[in-house]
Amino acid sequence: MEQNVLLQLSHISKRYKTELALKDINMELHPGEILGFLGPSGAGKTTTIKIITGQLRQTSGEAKILGTDSANIDASIYERIGVVSDNSGIYEKMTVWQNLNMFAKIWRVPRTRVEEVLRQVDLSEHSKKQAGKLSKGQKQRLVLARAVLHKPRILFLDEPTSGLDPTTAVEIHKMLLDLKEEGMAIFLTTHNMEEATKLCDNVALLYQGEIVEFGSPQELCLKYNQDKRYQILLDDRKEIILEQTPENIRKIAEWMEKDQVQCIHSCEPTLESVFLQVTGKTLNAW
Numbered sequence: 001m002e003q004n005v006l007l008q009l010s011h012i013s014k015r016y017k018t019e020l021a022l023k024d025i026n027m028e029l030h031p032g033e034i035l036g037f038l039g040p041s042g043a044g045k046t047t048t049i050k051i052i053t054g055q056l057r058q059t060s061g062e063a064k065i066l067g068t069d070s071a072n073i074d075a076s077i078y079e080r081i082g083v084v085s086d087n088s089g090i091y092e093k094m095t096v097w098q099n100l101n102m103f104a105k106i107w108r109v110p111r112t113r114v115e116e117v118l119r120q121v122d123l124s125e126h127s128k129k130q131a132g133k134l135s136k137g138q139k140q141r142l143v144l145a146r147a148v149l150h151k152p153r154i155l156f157l158d159e160p161t162s163g164l165d166p167t168t169a170v171e172i173h174k175m176l177l178d179l180k181e182e183g184m185a186i187f188l189t190t191h192n193m194e195e196a197t198k199l200c201d202n203v204a205l206l207y208q209g210e211i212v213e214f215g216s217p218q219e220l221c222l223k224y225n226q227d228k229r230y231q232i233l234l235d236d237r238k239e240i241i242l243e244q245t246p247e248n249i250r251k252i253a254e255w256m257e258k259d260q261v262q263c264i265h266s267c268e269p270t271l272e273s274v275f276l277q278v279t280g281k282t283l284n285a286w
């Protein structure tokens with residue numbers, strides 16, 4: 001494995017009894033890279049994270065994490081990764097500080113690092129509060145704080161902002177971008193295409209257990225959205241979508257001269273529309 005490849009999946013497949021949940025998954029993760037697995041419910045996102053982090057065994061193929069086979073993952077690897085998934089592992093009766101301090105002791109992390117992380121997730125003023133009394137967003141930030149306390153090389157996040165309000169989601173996004181700046185590699189799963197567009201260097205579009213497209217959000221949007229279009233709302237409340245042709249541009253100019261245009265938008269290509277074009281399904285379809 002190349003030195004700067006932190007994670008490598010080669011031909012990973014997973015069968016649960018009769019269901020083939022993952023089919024021939026291949027990918028790599030590098031330092032300072034945010035890689036997103038983007039797919040609807042049931043696509044195989046959590047299954048992928050579980051295989052990589054040694055919680056589940058693949059049916060075939062090879063997963064290598066920090067040079068070690070995921071099937072043989074041991075404490076020395078867990079010391080260098082952080083995992084945030086549904087089961088938060090937060091001790092509700094303990095305070096925020098006690099929760100973090102307990103892990104700091106296990107990982108031999110100095111007290112100053114606990115303080116630093118608390119500041120990063122903006123929980124310093126709640127450090128004496130019982131974890132069980134935190135709001136949902138605060139709890140999610142505590143989970144994240146615990147996952148990065150020991151400065152892991154790779155951080156795994158399964159749907160990091162699902163169910164959070166937009167403000168908390170934005171705070172978490174900012175924190176993830178800061179961690180990326182520090183050189184941490186982040187592997188995240190999401191079905192939120194805006195989140196993926198904003199955060200990810202590369203995304204894998206996962207559909208029915210297969211990577212159907214891979215690339216940077218911009219690359220993919222350009223690849224699948226060649227024809228430029230405009231959405232126009234006229235005075236008579238009629239909404240029109242026009243392709244960019246010389247004739248249509250003249251038409252739009254005419255409406256504008258007559259002051260008949262209420263609003264005009266360019267139809268920006270999005271990952272959502274790419275996903276729809278590739279799979280025929282929307283990302284939030286069940």
Ligand SMILES: Nc1ncnc2c1ncn2[C@@H]1O[C@H](COP(=O)(O)OP(=O)(O)OP(=O)(O)O)[C@@H](O)[C@H]1O
Nearest residue numbers: 016019021039040041042043044045046047048191
């Ligand atoms: N332990 C299991 N036994 C049998 N089938 C399973 C098991 N875990 C997952 N599956 C199936 O594998 C498929 C992929 O599930 P997975 O949890 O990986 O999806 P996901 O992309 O994380 O979805 P979501 O967005 O809903 O979290 C689903 O059809 C699911 O029902």
Ligand SMILES: [Mg+2]
Nearest residue numbers: 045046047158
């Ligand atoms: Mg999942």
